[in-house]
Amino acid sequence: MADVKKVATRQSYGEALKELGAEKADLVVLDADLANATKTDIFKKAFPDRHFDCGIAEANMMDVAAGLSTMGLVPFASTFAMFASGRAYEQVRNTIGYPHLNVKIGATHGGISVGEDGASHQCCEDFALMRTIPGMTVLCPSDDVEARKMVRAAYEMEGPVYLRFCRLATPVIHDESYDFHIGKGEVLTEGGDVAVIATGIMVPEAVEAAKLLKEKGVGAMVVNMGTIKPLDEDLVIRAAQKCGRVVTVEEHTVIGGLGEAVCGVLAEHCPTPVKRIGVYDEFGHSGPAGALLTAMGLDAAGIEKATLAFLGK
Amino acid sequence: MTDKERKELQIMATRVREGVLTATHGAKCGHPGGSLSAADVFTYLYFREMRIDPADPRDPDRDRMVLSKGHTAPGLYSALANRGFFPVEDLATLRHIDSYLQGHPNMNTVPGVDMSTGSLGQGLSVAAGMAKGAKFLGKDVNVYAVLGDGEIEEGQIWEAAMFSAHYKLDNLCIIVDLNGLQIDGPTAQVMNSAPVDEKFAAFGCHVVVADGHDYDALEAAFARFHANHGSGRPTAILVKTLKGKGVSYMEGQVGWHGKAPNDEEYAQGMAELAAARAALEVE
Ligand SMILES: Cc1ncc(C[n+]2csc(CCOP(=O)(O)OP(=O)(O)O)c2C)c(N)n1
Numbered sequence: 126m127a128d129v130k131k132v133a134t135r136q137s138y139g140e141a142l143k144e145l146g147a148e149k150a151d152l153v154v155l156d157a158d159l160a161n162a163t164k165t166d167i168f169k170k171a172f173p174d175r176h177f178d179c180g181i182a183e184a185n186m187m188d189v190a191a192g193l194s195t196m197g198l199v200p201f202a203s204t205f206a207m208f209a210s211g212r213a214y215e216q217v218r219n220t221i222g223y224p225h226l227n228v229k230i231g232a233t234h235g236g237i238s239v240g241e242d243g244a245s246h247q248c249c250e251d252f253a254l255m256r257t258i259p260g261m262t263v264l265c266p267s268d269d270v271e272a273r274k275m276v277r278a279a280y281e282m283e284g285p286v287y288l289r290f291c292r293l294a295t296p297v298i299h300d301e302s303y304d305f306h307i308g309k310g311e312v313l314t315e316g317g318d319v320a321v322i323a324t325g326i327m328v329p330e331a332v333e334a335a336k337l338l339k340e341k342g343v344g345a346m347v348v349n350m351g352t353i354k355p356l357d358e359d360l361v362i363r364a365a366q367k368c369g370r371v372v373t374v375e376e377h378t379v380i381g382g383l384g385e386a387v388c389g390v391l392a393e394h395c396p397t398p399v400k401r402i403g404v405y406d407e408f409g410h411s412g413p414a415g416a417l418l419t420a421m422g423l424d425a426a427g428i429e430k431a432t433l434a435f436l437g438k
Numbered sequence: 439m440t441d442k443e444r445k446e447l448q449i450m451a452t453r454v455r456e457g458v459l460t461a462t463h464g465a466k467c468g469h470p471g472g473s474l475s476a477a478d479v480f481t482y483l484y485f486r487e488m489r490i491d492p493a494d495p496r497d498p499d500r501d502r503m504v505l506s507k508g509h510t511a512p513g514l515y516s517a518l519a520n521r522g523f524f525p526v527e528d529l530a531t532l533r534h535i536d537s538y539l540q541g542h543p544n545m546n547t548v549p550g551v552d553m554s555t556g557s558l559g560q561g562l563s564v565a566a567g568m569a570k571g572a573k574f575l576g577k578d579v580n581v582y583a584v585l586g587d588g589e590i591e592e593g594q595i596w597e598a599a600m601f602s603a604h605y606k607l608d609n610l611c612i613i614v615d616l617n618g619l620q621i622d623g624p625t626a627q628v629m630n631s632a633p634v635d636e637k638f639a640a641f642g643c644h645v646v647v648a649d650g651h652d653y654d655a656l657e658a659a660f661a662r663f664h665a666n667h668g669s670g671r672p673t674a675i676l677v678k679t680l681k682g683k684g685v686s687y688m689e690g691q692v693g694w695h696g697k698a699p700n701d702e703e704y705a706q707g708m709a710e711l712a713a714a715r716a717a718l719e720v721e
């Protein structure tokens with residue numbers, strides 16, 4: 126995919142904030158001394174009066190965002206996924222989630238693809254943590270286009286939203302005509318042998334894996350699940366009914382993430398064998414993002430291999 | 439304030455305290471100690487200080503109060519009920535399965551509650567966000583946060599204090615209830631948070647120390663807060679109080695932090711408060 130355009134979804138986040146900021150006077154952005162990394166500095170440059178740096182105090186930042194929202198503003202609170210969902214979990218749970226406040230959490234540097242910083246910064250637990258909060262919407266874009274549309278959709282809905290972006294530049298698979306709706310998945314390829322439900326930067330890898338599988342005679346229905354919660358249950362069930370076998374792919378621990386969300390739906394409504402591809406209950410480590418993803422089986426070749434094994438081929 | 443105004447506040451405070459007993463007695467649990475120590479502060483805030491309207495509890499231009507020490511909901515609820523936000527009779531339903539009076543403040547079910555709290559250490563950050571929002575929007579809104587002296591052991595309080603001074607939130611009034619007790623014992627022994635005044639001063643606040651049961655002292659303290667508008671610094675009012683104040687057997691007793699009076703204790707406490715009110719009324 127050498128000639129494919131690549132953009133990091135954190136970059137999309139910063140640019141979308143700037144674009145939306147020009148239209149919406151009530152949009153404010155908070156950061157915790159990472160504006161250059163989360164890319165909220167793009168917004169800051171355009172709207173310095175609407176960007177509040179909170180310093181290295183993520184718990185405080187989340188609750189400040191809660192307070193701002195009660196005044197009628199729409200705050201986007203930004204930091205790394207590790208600190209947004211981990212350090213500040215209880216702030217998000219009790220002071221944003223419980224009162225159901227209109228706070229948007231822009232969490233960048235999700236997953237293993239953080240790369241060289243290593244395990245302390247590679248958050249593979251955020252879907253699990255955020256999914257458990259009643260009323261929390263959890264989004265994870267597959268590419269630049271979807272990321273920008275998600276930021277707008279998050280602004281436009283009332284209530285708390287967690288958005289997970291990535292550090293690594295990854296292929297752009299949508300064009301601007303793509304229509305994103307919260308709670309709706311997208312079928313990217315048709316196939317009847319296995320459904321591959323992926324999220325985030327695993328989506329382009331799943332699409333590539335589907336090409337490899339096709340060469341082996343396996344038809345894969347690839348689904349881009351941009352909304353982790355509320356999950357598009359109808360689409361999950363339809364995919365399972367059609368293919369009879371489901372693979373999930375996420376840059377996240379297999380505990381509590383997209384895979385288990387899919388398993389939950391299928392166990393209750395349409396029992397179907399599922400293979401969860403993700404991080405298998407281990408911490409990541411340092412290394413270039415691409416090499417790390419390959420080492421952990423989180424690339425097209427890894428998805429192809431695990432899917433063939435699952436299908437007994 | 440005039441003698442009459444002072445007396446009216448003192449009389450109202452006995453009613454607020456009765457509500458604390460009624461609520462915790464009705465719940466058979468809850469937190470009377472810190473509700474009673476802060477009862478005069480709640481009374482002062484809701485009956486003299488804050489610009490609020492019980493008929494329009496969500497007025498976007500109202501002053502805000504965040505009860506950071508959320509376990510003292512009985513005190514807040516009683517002040518709100520007595521101020522007319524909801525019926526005083528409902529206080530007895532506190533914590534009941536079908537009641538809107540949740541064990542800790544809930545902004546979505548209880549009229550007059552500006553923020554849901556209960557997890558200590560977070561309310562000051564929210565209040566700071568409100569104060570920052572008010573300034574950003576150019577609104578003349580004051581934000582009050584009531585904290586416990588045990589609660590300030592939470593590190594987030596100091597993150598919030600730093601934020602408040604950095605963003606020059608002179609519309610923010612931090613009130614710390616220095617009742618000297620938390621759950622495991624005296625604050626000085628569990629985790630000494632003293633000197634509280636020097637800490638808040640070091641974090642960039644104007645610090646005022648006041649007797650939290652003396653309405654003239656409270657008036658002077660809040661006057662300092664208003665005088666500090668334009669200074670670019672938040673105000674921290676440290677109120678010295680007695681935990682359990684107004685109910686003899688609860689006063690200064692760590693054991694009454696989170697325990698409800700039984701029927702006998704309830705009757706005695708209500709009688710003491712009624713007698714205190716009667717004495718004020720004849721004076
Ligand atoms: C984060 C958190 N930890 C522990 C508790 C349990 N708790 C409730 S009240 C309390 C003691 C509070 O003491 P203080 O702040 O002095 O309150 P007051 O004396 O005014 O009642 C504790 C530890 C809690 N509510 N939140």
Ligand SMILES: [Mg+2]
Pocket residue numbers: 472586587588615616617618619620625
């Ligand atoms: Mg105390």
